[in-house]
Each structure stands twice: as structure tokens, then as C-alpha cells.
Amino acid sequence: MLTTSRGISLVLAFAISALTVAFLSLxxxxxxxxxxxxWGLTLAISYILINITLEFLIFKEISNIYSVLEKIQKKDLSGVAEKPKKSSISPLRKINSTINSYAIAKNKEIETLQRNAAFRREFIADISHELKTPIFAAQGYVHTLLDGAVEDVKVRDKFLKRAAKSLNALDKLVQDLLTLNQMESGxxxxxxxxxxxxxxxxxxxxxxEHKAEKRHINIRFTYNSxxxxxxxxxxxxxxxxxxxxxxxxxxxNHEGGEAHISLNSSKNALTVDIKDNGLGIPAEDIKRIFERFYRVDKSRSREMGGTGLGLAIVKHILEGHKSKISVSSTVGKGSLFSFSLPLHKVKKD
Incomplete structure (x- = not known):
């Protein structure tokens, strides 16, 4: 009974009323x-005031603190507020608010660490695969030559060229990684x-132009001369x-497609639009195409070459210019990439 606000209020009210009656009896x-x-009035008034004080300033806040601690223990922070909804004279309300803020901050920190850990795992898996592909290819050609194919001049030249191509791809990958890392670190x-x-x-x-001619792609560049x-x-x-x-x-792009580059200017900026009528990008992939090694069609992308880091580097370069790249795309109809740069006004003589 003494562990509830009513029990404590009743005991204290009896004590106050007894002291009051003892004083009046003198x-x-x-x-x-x-x-x-x-005695009756003192008992009633003391009970009501003490019960209200204990219930709303102490026991209710202690109950809220226990509720928050239970949610923290269960890692369920739904409904936990960072700040109290209204000011209160209860010091426990401030303690409760401090616990809430601390719990939310720690939860955000844990979520960030978990995302970073997942990103590191994905990055290590991606880079391992990207490095493995050209290394194994070059290794295969070299071992084939060592096993006797070096005696055949045609085979030797063909395999050496393929090994060199794989090593060039490996070198480009490493250079892109170094560039991206340097950009991210400033x-x-x-x-x-x-x-x-x-x-x-x-x-x-x-x-x-030579690359476009191989696939019969028409490159069109338009601007106001x-x-x-x-x-x-x-x-x-x-x-x-x-x-x-x-x-x-x-x-x-599709064989025989078109790449259209347009250059426009406004009062303080110029905008570059690069549009194709090729494969397009699914909506669910658009948000991720600027991530390291992310490829919409992984098998086809590797066949076409590239390190999977190009768009990530593009994003960081434009961020270094306080600009952003935007993209819109429709599957089967093509994509549009756009970015802006400040327009430098030429002073007239």
C-alpha cells in the first residue's frame, strides 16, 4: 500500500491531521x-494535495521513465519524443526528456553504424569482384602462354593483347578508386x-566520335551560336x-540511336543536357546509380566496359562545384542527365 501515491498520501495526511489536532488541543x-x-478538514485537504503532487509530479514521471527504459531495452523508440511537449515544474520531466534525447541519439548512431557496416560489406564484395575479373582474365592468358601457347605467334599476340587489355582495365579501376577516395576525403x-x-x-x-561510329550512334550538339x-x-x-x-x-543506347547534347543559359547559369533514346533506367535504380559499382544491368555493363565508378566521380566533381546532377529516365525510351554551372559574363568593351 505504501508503494502507491494514495497509500503514501493517506499516511502523510493522517500524520498532518494528527499534528494539527494535537496543536489545537493546547x-x-x-x-x-x-x-x-x-481533523477531518486537515485530513481531506492534506490527502488531496499530497496525492495530486505525488501522482502528477513524481509517480507519473517515474512511470514514463520506466516506459522509456523498457522501450530502449526492446529497441523500440516509437512514440519517444526528443523534447517534452510542454514545460513542467517536475524535475523528473526534465530527466525523462534527457533520457529520451539520449536514447534517440544513440539509436541514430547505431543505425548509422549499421548502415556503414552494410555499406562496407557490400563495397568489399563489389570491389573484390571488380578486381577479380581482370586479374583472373590476365592470369588465364598468361598461364595459357606459359603452358606452351607462346610458340604459336598468332595465339601469343592475341593472348598478350587480351592480357594487356585486362591489365589496362585493372589500372583504370584502381585510378578511379584513388580519384574517388581523394575527392571524398577532400x-x-x-x-x-x-x-x-x-x-x-x-x-x-x-x-x-570513333566510339559512336562503331555503334552507328548519331551525336547531335545544339546551342545558340x-x-x-x-x-x-x-x-x-x-x-x-x-x-x-x-x-x-x-x-x-540502341544501335543507330541518337545522343543529343544541348547547351542553354539563363541569367546566371548555363545548363548542359545529355539525352539518349536508349535502354533507360528503371525508377527503383535511379536513386542508386551514383553509388560506387552500382550497375543497372551488371552483366551487360561489364561487357560494355567501364569501372562502375564513373557516375560516382561525376557526382563528387559537381558537388565540388556546388552543383548537382539530375536524371530522368523511361525504360526503353532513354535517359536525360542535366547539370548546371555558373555563367561567367563577358565584359563588353
Whole structure:
């Protein structure tokens, strides 16, 4: 009984009323009726006030604290608030709020660690597979030559070329990994300069023309020749962004398809749109295509070449320019990648 607010209130009310009656009995004009009334009123008022105080300021808050602790133990933080809904004179309410905030912060920390652990496992599995493929291919060709095929000149040359191709792919993968790691850690510095975006895109198109001709892809570049498309950015890195996106528009297009690059400008920015009418990307994959090694069609992507890091590098380069890349796509109809850069206004003489 003494462990409940009512039991404690009743005991304390009896004690207060007894003390009150004992004090009043010392007065000369105290009558039995007065003492009885004083005892009853003191008992009732003391019980009500003490019970309300204990119930709402102590026992209720202790019950809430126990409830939160049970949820923490069960790892169920649904309904737990970081801050009290309203101010309270009870110090236990503040303790309860502190426990809530601590529990939520720790839960977020645990979730972050779990996501990071899952990402590391996935990353190790992906990189192991990516490294294994060119290594095993080159190893197979070399061992075949060592087993006697080196005597046949045609076979030897063919296998050496294939081994070299596999090793080149391995080298590109390692270089892309180093580049991406340096960007994420902030080691890579950006060297900004003013340059003509039209000239840069034309250089990229010229480099990729041979690749497009092999698949009969028509590359079309449109812009308003009356306008100046000057920007202040890291030219080499923006070249790599355009190179990657236009190369993808060729690689993941239909035979005989089209890659359309358009350059537009607004008051303070220029926008590059790279559109193809190829395979397209499923909606569920769009959010993940900028992750390391993520491929929509893994088998086909490997056949077409590439390290699976291109779009991740593109994303980091544009973030370094305080820009973002956007993508929209429809399966079977193609994809559109867009990004913006600041427009450098040429001063008129």
C-alpha cells in the first residue's frame, strides 16, 4: 500500500491531521467539535494535495521513465519524443526528456553504424569482384602462354593483347578508386578557370566520335551560336563529367540511336543536357546509380566496359562545384542527365 501515491498520501495526511489536532488541543477554547472538524478538514485537504503532487509530479514521471527504459531495452523508440511537449515544474520531466534525447541519439548512431557496416560489406564484395575479373582474365592468358601457347605467334599476340587489355582495365579501376577516395576525403583540389563550354563539349564529342561510329550512334550538339557560354570551373574535371555522361549516352543506347547534347543559359547559369533514346533506367535504380559499382544491368555493363565508378566521380566533381546532377529516365525510351554551372559574363568593351 505504501508503494502507491494514495497509500503514501493517506499516511502523510493522517500524520498532518494528527499534528494539527494535537496543536489545537493546547488551546484553552478548543472544543471536541472544533478538533473533530479540524481533523477531518486537515485530513481531506492534506490527502488531496499530497496525492495530486505525488501522482502528477513524481509517480507519473517515474512511470514514463520506466516506459522509456523498457522501450530502449526492446529497441523500440516509437512514440519517444526528443523534447517534452510542454514545460513542467517536475524535475523528473526534465530527466525523462534527457533520457529520451539520449536514447534517440544513440539509436541514430547505431543505425548509422549499421548502415556503414552494410555499406562496407557490400563495397568489399563489389570491389573484390571488380578486381577479380581482370586479374583472373590476365592470369588465364598468361598461364595459357606459359603452358606452351607462346610458340604459336598468332595465339601469343592475341593472348598478350587480351592480357594487356585486362591489365589496362585493372589500372583504370584502381585510378578511379584513388580519384574517388581523394575527392571524398577532400584531398583533390579544384583549379578554377574561365573557359568556353561549347569548345569543351566539342572536344569531348571529337574524342568519342570513333566510339559512336562503331555503334552507328548519331551525336547531335545544339546551342545558340549568338550567345557566349563561358563558365568559371575546373576545366579538366568538367571535361571528365561531360566525357563520362556522353560516353554513357553512346554505350547504353540502341544501335543507330541518337545522343543529343544541348547547351542553354539563363541569367546566371548555363545548363548542359545529355539525352539518349536508349535502354533507360528503371525508377527503383535511379536513386542508386551514383553509388560506387552500382550497375543497372551488371552483366551487360561489364561487357560494355567501364569501372562502375564513373557516375560516382561525376557526382563528387559537381558537388565540388556546388552543383548537382539530375536524371530522368523511361525504360526503353532513354535517359536525360542535366547539370548546371555558373555563367561567367563577358565584359563588353
Amino acid at each position: 488551546l484553552d477554547d478548543a472544543t471536541p467539535m472544533l478538533l473533530t472538524v479540524a 584531398v583533390v583540389k579544384f583549379h578554377f578557370e574561365v573557359f568556353n563550354m561549347v569548345e569543351l563539349i566539342e572536344e569531348v564529342i571529337e574524342e568519342l 549568338d550567345k557566349k557560354f563561358m563558365t568559371n570551373a575546373d576545366k579538366d574535371k568538367i571535361y571528365r563529367v561531360c566525357q563520362n555522361l556522353i560516353s554513357n549516352a553512346i554505350k547504353y
